[in-house]
Amino acid sequence: MLECHAWLEDESGPHDHVLELTYELRTRSRLRAKTVAGDEVGLFLPRGRVLAQGDRLQCLDGSVLMIAAAPEKLSRVVCDDTLKLARAAYHMGNRHVALEVHVTELRYQCDHVLDAMLVGFGLEVEQITAPFNPEKGAYHNHSYSVATPAAPLLRLAGHAHD
Missing domain, CATH: 2.60.260.20 (Urease metallochaperone UreE, N-terminal domain)
Incomplete structure (x- = not known):
């Protein structure tokens, strides 16, 4: 081995x-x-x-x-309206969702609740199978894992909604 x-x-x-x-x-x-x-x-x-x-x-x-x-099941939103896409990314980030960000596209692991939220924002969500490479995040660089809970850091910053 x-x-x-x-x-x-x-x-x-x-x-x-x-x-x-x-x-x-x-x-x-x-x-x-x-x-x-x-x-x-x-x-x-x-x-x-x-x-x-x-x-x-x-x-x-x-x-x-x-x-x-590895390819996996993902939800994908494609949109040329940068305000709608930014709004979607904001709300996904507010929920600490791992998110892959492209110029006109967002990808995240399939979740019917998140899909419904984005459809409610007037976006179309489609299911795809593709490799998933989310952003590392503000609290998570090469030294910190995306899987590491950020809640203690966020509480110190006055952001507590766990």
């Missing part, structure tokens, strides 16, 4: 293995999975960082494992 304990900071180099994971699995620091080629791999990473598309991990045997975002 391949074992990975550390990130390689250079994301541009070669790799020997590819591990395709959904967003939920990329938030875990301990994981047992199989590479695209079928090799078993164990992740034993420091907590507090979400694996991202293109991240490279050093394996104990000296090989390099690259992370790929």
